[in-house]
Amino acid sequence: MAFYQKLVHHNKKISRLEHLEAICGWDQASMMPEGGNSARSEALAELAVVKHELSTAPHLTEWFKQAEGEQLDTEEVTSLHEMKRSWQQANVLPADLVEKKSLACSKCEHAWRSQRERNDWQGFSQNLKEVVELTRQEAQIRAEATGLSRYDALLDLYEPGMTTSELDELFTEVKSWLPELIQQIMERQSQDITIQPVGPFPVEQQENLSRSLMTKLGFDFNHGRLDKSVHPFCGGVPTDVRITTRYDEADFTSALMGVIHETGHARYEQGLPEKWAGLPVGKARSMGIHESQSLFFEMQLSRSELFIDILAPLAAEIFQRADDPALSADNLTLLNTRVKPGYIRVDADEATYPAHVILRYEIERDLVEGKIEVEDIPELWDKKMSEYLGLSTKGNFSDGCMQDIHWTFGAFGYFPSYTLGAMYAAQFMAAINKEMNVDNLVRERNLQPIFNWLDRHVWKRASTASTDQILIDSTGERLNAKYFKQHLEQRYLK
Amino acid sequence: MAFYQKLVHHNKKISRLEHLEAICGWDQASMMPEGGNSARSEALAELAVVKHELSTAPHLTEWFKQAEGEQLDTEEVTSLHEMKRSWQQANVLPADLVEKKSLACSKCEHAWRSQRERNDWQGFSQNLKEVVELTRQEAQIRAEATGLSRYDALLDLYEPGMTTSELDELFTEVKSWLPELIQQIMERQSQDITIQPVGPFPVEQQENLSRSLMTKLGFDFNHGRLDKSVHPFCGGVPTDVRITTRYDEADFTSALMGVIHETGHARYEQGLPEKWAGLPVGKARSMGIHESQSLFFEMQLSRSELFIDILAPLAAEIFQRADDPALSADNLTLLNTRVKPGYIRVDADEATYPAHVILRYEIERDLVEGKIEVEDIPELWDKKMSEYLGLSTKGNFSDGCMQDIHWTFGAFGYFPSYTLGAMYAAQFMAAINKEMNVDNLVRERNLQPIFNWLDRHVWKRASTASTDQILIDSTGERLNAKYFKQHLEQRYLK
Ligand SMILES: [Zn+2]
Numbered sequence: 001m002a003f004y005q006k007l008v009h010h011n012k013k014i015s016r017l018e019h020l021e022a023i024c025g026w027d028q029a030s031m032m033p034e035g036g037n038s039a040r041s042e043a044l045a046e047l048a049v050v051k052h053e054l055s056t057a058p059h060l061t062e063w064f065k066q067a068e069g070e071q072l073d074t075e076e077v078t079s080l081h082e083m084k085r086s087w088q089q090a091n092v093l094p095a096d097l098v099e100k101k102s103l104a105c106s107k108c109e110h111a112w113r114s115q116r117e118r119n120d121w122q123g124f125s126q127n128l129k130e131v132v133e134l135t136r137q138e139a140q141i142r143a144e145a146t147g148l149s150r151y152d153a154l155l156d157l158y159e160p161g162m163t164t165s166e167l168d169e170l171f172t173e174v175k176s177w178l179p180e181l182i183q184q185i186m187e188r189q190s191q192d193i194t195i196q197p198v199g200p201f202p203v204e205q206q207e208n209l210s211r212s213l214m215t216k217l218g219f220d221f222n223h224g225r226l227d228k229s230v231h232p233f234c235g236g237v238p239t240d241v242r243i244t245t246r247y248d249e250a251d252f253t254s255a256l257m258g259v260i261h262e263t264g265h266a267r268y269e270q271g272l273p274e275k276w277a278g279l280p281v282g283k284a285r286s287m288g289i290h291e292s293q294s295l296f297f298e299m300q301l302s303r304s305e306l307f308i309d310i311l312a313p314l315a316a317e318i319f320q321r322a323d324d325p326a327l328s329a330d331n332l333t334l335l336n337t338r339v340k341p342g343y344i345r346v347d348a349d350e351a352t353y354p355a356h357v358i359l360r361y362e363i364e365r366d367l368v369e370g371k372i373e374v375e376d377i378p379e380l381w382d383k384k385m386s387e388y389l390g391l392s393t394k395g396n397f398s399d400g401c402m403q404d405i406h407w408t409f410g411a412f413g414y415f416p417s418y419t420l421g422a423m424y425a426a427q428f429m430a431a432i433n434k435e436m437n438v439d440n441l442v443r444e445r446n447l448q449p450i451f452n453w454l455d456r457h458v459w460k461r462a463s464t465a466s467t468d469q470i471l472i473d474s475t476g477e478r479l480n481a482k483y484f485k486q487h488l489e490q491r492y493l494k
Numbered sequence: 495m496a497f498y499q500k501l502v503h504h505n506k507k508i509s510r511l512e513h514l515e516a517i518c519g520w521d522q523a524s525m526m527p528e529g530g531n532s533a534r535s536e537a538l539a540e541l542a543v544v545k546h547e548l549s550t551a552p553h554l555t556e557w558f559k560q561a562e563g564e565q566l567d568t569e570e571v572t573s574l575h576e577m578k579r580s581w582q583q584a585n586v587l588p589a590d591l592v593e594k595k596s597l598a599c600s601k602c603e604h605a606w607r608s609q610r611e612r613n614d615w616q617g618f619s620q621n622l623k624e625v626v627e628l629t630r631q632e633a634q635i636r637a638e639a640t641g642l643s644r645y646d647a648l649l650d651l652y653e654p655g656m657t658t659s660e661l662d663e664l665f666t667e668v669k670s671w672l673p674e675l676i677q678q679i680m681e682r683q684s685q686d687i688t689i690q691p692v693g694p695f696p697v698e699q700q701e702n703l704s705r706s707l708m709t710k711l712g713f714d715f716n717h718g719r720l721d722k723s724v725h726p727f728c729g730g731v732p733t734d735v736r737i738t739t740r741y742d743e744a745d746f747t748s749a750l751m752g753v754i755h756e757t758g759h760a761r762y763e764q765g766l767p768e769k770w771a772g773l774p775v776g777k778a779r780s781m782g783i784h785e786s787q788s789l790f791f792e793m794q795l796s797r798s799e800l801f802i803d804i805l806a807p808l809a810a811e812i813f814q815r816a817d818d819p820a821l822s823a824d825n826l827t828l829l830n831t832r833v834k835p836g837y838i839r840v841d842a843d844e845a846t847y848p849a850h851v852i853l854r855y856e857i858e859r860d861l862v863e864g865k866i867e868v869e870d871i872p873e874l875w876d877k878k879m880s881e882y883l884g885l886s887t888k889g890n891f892s893d894g895c896m897q898d899i900h901w902t903f904g905a906f907g908y909f910p911s912y913t914l915g916a917m918y919a920a921q922f923m924a925a926i927n928k929e930m931n932v933d934n935l936v937r938e939r940n941l942q943p944i945f946n947w948l949d950r951h952v953w954k955r956a957s958t959a960s961t962d963q964i965l966i967d968s969t970g971e972r973l974n975a976k977y978f979k980q981h982l983e984q985r986y987l988k
Pocket residue numbers: 261265291294
């Protein structure tokens with residue numbers, strides 16, 4: 001057998017084990033009784049060992065060398081390139097560093113859960129220092145292997161091809177108009193009168209509403225499920241995507257918007273090309289592109305006035321509240337486009353969200369590059385929160401620099417994906433609007449042409465092209481913050 | 495590390511992968527949408543390959559040799575013995591025979607699903623011949639490796655230590671009194687007037703009733719779940735046992751008795767000793783002992799008049815039918831102890847069930863030993879059904895020799911477990927009754943002493959002793975059909 005084919009088989013084998021990992025991980029979060037946890041964790045850890053052995057098998061070096069000398073067509077060359085990329089990422093770190101980092105992160109994350117509650121920055125920072133130190137070592141090794149800067153080498157794990165210089169440029173621009181834009185929106189909204197819906201909204205009815213909207217949004221229930229979990233996520237495998245959510249009987253919109261968000265992630269996975277199933281080239285392009293699909297569904301599409309015109313009567317019908325003014329389309333639109341700076345990233349609206357991300361990006365970038373130390377974080381956090389959102393977090397670590405889980409497990413370089421996703425989504429929507437009238441399609445309840453566009457330009461391309469190429473081919477230009485700005489202005493200031 | 499310890503680690507590794515297999519298998523049957531099936535099957539097949547590689551790793555031969563020379567305590571010797579038993583069973587067959595049999599069985603089972611519907615014995619028998627031929631080859635190899643006869647070598651896979659000569663003796667005795675006993679019971683019951691409950695019994699209420707009874711029967715919901723599937727089973731892992739059932743809104747008793755049956759299987763699994771978790775010595779002793787636990791819960795305990803006195807008011811309350819005479823304890827007792835010969839094994843009551851099993855045993859024994867051929871089955875089936883149950887199956891293959899799935903996938907030697915289970919269960923109950931008054935305990939709603947007995951004498955012993963030893967230690971004698979006979983006489987003729 002040709003070595004390229006051997007590599008294909010090898011990668012598919014790993015992917016099949018990842019399938020079991022994904023389903024058992026979903027089960028652990030959504031189905032498993034508490035008492036099953038420790039044996040489950042051991043079983044998943046064992047599978048990780050098996051996968052690691054496969055990913056780092058010594059003969060792969062030779063296989064890649066041989067495969068690179070084989071006669072391959074263009075698609076196979078790309079596929080080989082992506083297999084090699086993921087192989088190199090898995091093999092570049094020495095085993096003892098991987099183990100040390102994994103231990104330090106487990107310790108940091110575990111302690112963080114109670115330290116955050118106690119606002120214990122001193123305790124937390126001790127653990128975080130260790131994680132940062134090991135992350136710097138990791139970044140150094142990845143930088144040497146890739147020729148990238150240290151932070152860029154980490155970015156590359158989540159957003160291949162993205163660089164600090166491009167992010168600096170994008171985010172500097174966003175910072176130049178965002179604080180003022182937020183002010184303008186808040187002034188504009190200060191006169192709005194909103195009615196808070198009053199629960200209970202029974203879980204079963206919320207589930208019906210969720211499923212009904214998922215169906216409208218094209219989720220394929222023959223290849224996926226909706227269930228409950230404490231932390232909502234989109235898991236499973238492309239042939240069987242598992243969305244989870246959490247219902248609050250006092251408030252149905254948060255779960256609903258969460259489900260719509262995860263439906264965007266899910267459709268990307270369900271739409272990945274079958275031809276490349278089980279291979280790196282057939283996987284989602286990047287975290288940012290993944291987030292662009294969820295934000296396209298949630299922010300671009302579903303929080304629009306016209307979509308809420310579909311959603312509101314459906315909600316009123318399912319909750320049997322035809323006459324509840326809180327469930328009118330106008331009121332739900334106001335509630336779902338409310339802009340207000342707050343401490344917590346995960347609760348932020350789409351206008352203030354980039355401020356949370358840029359702040360984290362600037363800190364983690366300098367932390368990885370060794371320009372600042374863990375001790376400097378609280379002061380920088382407070383300074384930037386004040387500057388970008390007008391809020392002080394002095395002394396409040398829990399709602400400040402201790403609010404996120406990402407750094408505790410060493411995921412430096414991940415945060416930019418959220419705002420990149422928002423910008424990609426806006427740019428995709430602008431491009432779609434050049435080809436069709438999205439507003440009219442929504443009015444006609446005909447979303448299919450929009451999904452077809454995403455399927456052709458994003459989902460089916462998977463990792464067969466770089467992010468830049470996907471953007472250029474679909475929107476005519478590289479990533480550009482102006483479409484995001486236009487989107488915010490159009491939605492909030494018109 | 496000592497070689498015994500190396501083997502322990504190796505077996506636990508395999509067991510952790512089996513954990514993922516069990517959960518993903520459960521998911522496939524109870525949660526997975528149809529469209530996820532083909533990728534799931536591929537993923538599970540890949541895991542089977544990984545497990546097979548581990549089970550047949552060449553260095554294990556040396557490890558066992560070395561371990562057998564090590565200083566081990568009595569328990570470790572037993573554990574080593576069980577590890578070796580399962581290793582030998584996994585390694586004795588040549589890979590090409592395993593593959594050929596697996597292909598032949600897949601083909602036979604798949605075709606059987608439609609052939610049974612069409613009553614197509616000719617088509618089915620062609621495929622079955624191939625399965626039988628390969629099973630004979632398997633039996634021959636296993637016989638040579640174990641020194642057992644061919645059929646005994648297959649029996650040993652399901653019921654270690656059980657032999658044809660012991661089964662012949664047991665079943666000959668049962669046959670000597672069973673047909674007449676069935677006649678007597680039917681005469682006795684011919685005067686009974688029963689009222690068939692009339693549905694609908696909503697699924698949600700049936701689920702509530704099931705969970706309520708499972709709780710009374712000691713099922714630990716912190717280490718397990720109840721869900722739905724087309725074919726009810728008890729799966730998962732000891733720390734997280736997954737029971738499934740199927741509800742019929744027209745009839746609540748079939749699902750309920752099914753759930754109680756699976757609860758017996760589940761408690762055995764939940765009760766296995768933590769000390770030996772992940773090792774062959776910590777697994778259930780045999781299929782027959784497993785079935786003895788489900789039949790103890792279902793037949794010995796729950797179909798008794800006194801237990802139905804608990805069950806009936808609970809059902810009446812949950813279904814809100816306080817005045818429905820069909821749900822009275824007397825009527826439910828009559829319905830749940832109804833004896834009537836029928837064609838279908840899975841629908842049989844406990845009195846006629848052994849006839850179904852003995853018939854299959856006699857045929858499969860002679861088939862494996864080469865004394866009869868596949869062509870002889872229908873005539874033998876008809877003859878034995880007439881003799882044991884007074885029913886002719888001439889020309890009706892679907893409800894005759896084509897009704898079971900077992901032979902299609904080459905599981906010859908499994909059927910005796912069902913009736914061995916019934917006999918073990920009766921013998922256990924008789925022994926328990928020597929130590930305590932079970933009737934009084936049930937009257938007092940105090941089942942704990944009964945469960946404690948099973949836990950001590952069966953569950954916690956797992957595979958640390960032979961079936962014979964477990965029987966002798968707990969009941970004072972080897973397996974004996976007389977307790978089963980006494981049980982039937984006492985329940986049905988008193
Ligand atoms: Zn997301």
